[in-house]
Amino acid sequence: MIRTLTTATAAAFLATAAFAQEAAVTDPAAFAEKAAVSNMFEIQSSQLALEKGVEGEVADFAQRMVDDHTAAGDRMKAAAQSAGVEVPTAMDEEHQSKLDSLQSAEGADFTTAYVDAQVQGHEKAVELFDSFAKAGEEGPLKSFATETLPVLKEHEQEIKSIASQ
Template sequence: MKTNISVALLFAGAMTLQACGSNENKATGVDSSITDTNVVDHSAYVTTDTLAADPGKDPAKFAEQAAIGGMMEVEAGKIAHEKTKNQQVKDFASMMIKDHTAAATELDAIAKRKQMSLPTMLPSTEQAHLDEMKKMSGDDFDKHYMDMMVNDHKKTVDLFKSATENTDAELGAFAKKTLKVIEGHHKLAQDINGVLKAK
C-alpha cells in the first residue's frame, strides 16, 4: 500500500482499513482451558531476523507501514473521487476514503495507548505519485488508479495476513479484523479493473 498525511484520516487502514463497514469484533477461537504442555509456542522462536524479513510481525514496522498505506489510499481516493467520471470508480474511491479513515483512526488509538509514533506525512515517492495522478484524466486516469488499487491491496493483504501473528496481541487482533475489509477491497478492485480493461 504507499502513504503519510494525518493518521487520523487514514485505513487510513491504515489503507485502515475498517472499510466497508466491517468493524465486527471476531472471537479468537482459542480455548483458554487447553493446557497441553506439548503445544509449541511458536512466538517464542520469533527472532530479530524474522521480524526484519517480515515487517508484519514487528509491531513498530507493521504500524508504520499500515499507517502509510492507509494514508495513501485515502489521498488517492480523494483524487479519484474528484477526477473520475466513472461511477464505479467514484464509488470505490469513496469506499477507500471511508474505510481507510476508519482503520487509521483505530490504528492511531492503538498506537497512542502503546506510545508508538506513527508517520503523519507520506514519503516523498508516494507524494510524487499522487502529484502525477493529478495530471491524468479520463480513461487513462481510471485505469491507472484501479491498477494501483489492485497492486496496493495485494501487498496490503500480504502485510495484514502476516500481522495477524504480530508479536503485539492488540495489533494482531486489529490486523485480523481489518484483513477481511482489505480482502474485500482487493476483490472489488480486481472486478472494476477487469471491466475497465475490457473496454
C-alpha cells in the same frame, strides 16, 4: 529465447521473494509505519479520484476507500497509541511519487492508473496485514490487523473485479 525466459523467470522469482521477505513484518512500529503510509495513499488517491470525477463503480469504490480507510486509520491510531507506537503523518517518497503521478493523469488515463494503483496497493496491504496478523507481536496492533484484514480482502476483490472489466 530460453535464456531470456529463464532470466526473466529468475528475476520474477527474486522480486517475489524479496517482496515476501519485506512483507513479513513482525515489529509493531514497522507495521504501523507501513500500514499508515498505505492507508494515507488509499485515502488521498481516492479523494483525488472523486475530485477528478470518476464515475460509476469506480466512484463508488473511491468513496468506500475514503470512508473505510479513514475509519481504519482512526482505529489504527488508537491501537498504536495503546501500544506506545508512533504513526507517521505523511506518506513516504514512494507513495507520494505515486500520488503525484496520478495527479498529472486525466480522464480515462487517470481511471486506469487509479484502478491499477488500487490493485497493487491492496495486494500489498493484504500481504502486510496477513503477515502481521499471523506473526506479529501480540498486542493492540495485531488485533487491529486481524480485525481489518477481512475488509482489506473485500477491497482487493472488489478492485480486481473492476480492473477485469
